[in-house]
């Protein structure tokens with residue numbers, strides 16, 4: 001079995017480092033490297049990893065200069081992975097290392113990408129669940145590429161895929177979209193996500209919304225088209241209304257009409273703002289891309305050349 005790189009982005013996960021390391025060691029029978037990406041942690045995450053690396057040369061770490069976010073941290077890992085096969089997993093044990101044998105088995109069977117789909121989580125907050133369900137419904141409606149529900153970045157793939165994914169230079173990373181976009185032979189395995197044992201979730205609702213917006217606008221232009229459609233329909237109605245009001249005016253039927261005017265004005269204003277906002281999102285995307293800033297900055301490295 002060729003060497004496996006396990007990429008684990010961590011942001012303030014000090015208590016999870018050693019338990020996860022032990023779990024991986026227990027489950028990964030192949031030759032492996034655990035590549036931790038310390039995404040600007042402010043707790044003792046980095047020193048925990050340092051301790052591990054002192055006793056095990058299979059442990060390596062890339063410490064970023066500040067918090068660059070989950071997706072960028074993973075990209076940093078992809079850029080530095082050295083194994084034949086690569087696995088991405090969260091550092092909070094919500095992605096159980098017990099999936100590793102099945103991952104590797106599927107890849108050996110000839111699949112290029114093996115994604116892990118969460119069966120159910122007892123501990124997911126109610127709103128988070130609703131939000132993600134709605135998001136996946138919406139994104140699959142508007143997007144040109146399929147994105148499966150309950151599939152996060154927990155996946156394994158071979159070197160062909162790694163090379164392909166490294167070619168992406170976009171700033172607005174939505175990795176599960178990229179993995180769908182690149183093609184190749186895919187399969188899915190199921191896993192049961194346990195609740196977080198230590199620490200708390202680093203994805204706030206605002207961050208989830210940002211990721212959702214990224215996923216939406218970076219994989220489809222349909223929202224722009226939809227906004228154009230909304231604009232067209234609303235303008236059509238507005239034009240009709242103009243004709244009607246002109247007719248009533250010339251007939252001499254003066255209408256009190258304050259309510260209707262207010263309704264129309266607010267409705268139109270609202271729609272316009274919505275459409276403009278959406279366009280702004282795409283323009284902001286262009287702006288970010290045009291600056292070509294690096295996705296992450298490395299501060300320190302352990303066991304990496």
Ligand code: UDP
Nearest residue numbers: 009010011039069070090091092201202203
């Ligand atoms: N994470 C990261 N940078 C961030 C936020 C999160 O590297 O800015 C890591 C985090 O340490 C964890 C993984 O990404 O290993 C998933 O984050 P989290 O568990 O908070 O997300 P959730 O499972 O709640 O969606």
Ligand code: MG
Nearest residue numbers: 090092094201
């Ligand atoms: Mg988690």
